[in-house]
Amino acid sequence: MQSRTAEKQSLFKIMKQPTKEFRVLSTVTDYTRFYGLPAPAHPLLTLIDLAACRNLPRVMTPVVQQLYTVSLKRNLKGQLFYGHQSYDFSEGVMVFLGPGQVFAVSETLDTSEISGWMLVFHPDLLLKYPLGKKIASYGFFSYELHEALHLSAREESLLDDILHGIQSEYEQPIDTFSQDVLVSQLEVLLNYANRFYHRQFLTRRTAEHDLLTRFEALLTTYFAEEGEQPLPTVQHFADELRVSPAYLSDMLRSLTGQTTQQHLHHGLIEKAKRLLLTTSLSINETAFQLGFEYPQYFTRLFKNKTGVTPAAFRFSAQ
Structure with a gap:
């Protein structure tokens, strides 16, 4: 298994692009111009038919x-290429990418x-709507591409229907209700995607339960180590399992x-x-052994999880 450093070096070698040649696409118009697509009909959103993009020249500059x-x-x-890894998309899958x-x-x-x-939209589209805050709760915008959403035929048909509704509104002349309608339809699309992702955690049991088994094995090994250790982090375990932190947490919550x-916290x-x-x-030495820089943080967490302080717990067991 490659380390994250090796993956990053491999990606940069393949790209052959220095950092200064990365392009930042800040607006929907930036996006359509950069990829040679039709100008957007709405300043904050565009809808792209991928079949119409088949003969467009490839743009190699990373963005x-x-x-x-x-x-x-x-x-x-x-x-x-996404982040530090590369992925093959010969299968039909649904993918979500967030800003940055x-x-x-x-x-x-x-x-x-x-x-x-493909739907491309600017965060400003959502600013005055509850979806502007809610979108942060959709963990799939933080997933890696190999954690893409695999749809059943029925699910794909349902999302296509919603997309046709968005397309119909998108092609209408803009009026005072256009943004309200587009955002409400977009929220329906994202809510269905969220439902289908949680279904995927349960129905793709072989892959997800294998991930759970590997996580539990890593957890057991980590907490069996003797001597001082750094505090365990979600990022550390996600990196070891080669998934994103958001995907790992959503999968574990579902299972x-x-x-x-x-x-x-339970392991700690x-x-x-x-x-x-x-x-x-001593209590302080125990805290340092577990990776806490400040013993009072250890005491606070222990009492929060058990209802008693570390000292009271030790005393009660004597």
């Missing part, structure tokens, strides 16, 4: 987009048979009812109990 994209890609042959994410394509990407659609952070408390009962370490 950082300050936009949201929601896409359903079919028959895409080749690799896309790095994206590039390989030289061998074949779009000659691509179909599907176990607890987030990654809750699992880590169980190890703390063991140290308190089987060693002569």
Whole structure:
């Protein structure tokens, strides 16, 4: 398994692009101009028919987009680069990208048979609506591409119907109600995607339960280590499992009812109990052993999770 450093070096080698050649796409118009697409009919949103993009020249310059994209890609042959890894999208999948994410394509990407659609919208589209705050709760905008949404035929048809509604409104002349209607339809689309993602956690049981098993094994190994350790982080375990922190937490919540952070806290408390009962370490020394820089934080977490302080717990067991 490659380390994150090796993956990053590999990606940069493939791209052959210095950092200064990354393009930042800040507006929807920036996006359509950069990729040679038709000008947007709305200043904050555009809808792209991917089949119409088959003969467009490939743009190799990696980009950082300050936009949201929601896409359903079919028959895409080749690799896309995202973050530090590359992924193959020969299957039809749904992908969500949030602002600030790095994206590039390989030289061998074949779009000659691509179909599907893509929504590109600026965060300002949502500013005056509740969705502007709610969108942060959709974890899938932080997922890695290999955690894309695999749709059933029925689900794909349902989302296509919603997309047709958005397209119909998008093609209408803009009036005072246009943005209200577009945002409400977009929220319906995202709510269905959220439902389908949670279904995927349950129905793709082999892959998800394998991930759960590997997470539990890593957790057991981590807390079995002797001596001082840094505090465990969600990012550390996500990196070890090669998934995004958001995906790992959503998967664990669906299968176990607890987030990654809750699992880590449980492991910390169980190890703390063991140290308190089987060693002569002071409370402060126990805190340092567990990775806490400040013992008072350890005491606060322990009491929050158990209802008693570390000292009271040790005393009650004597």
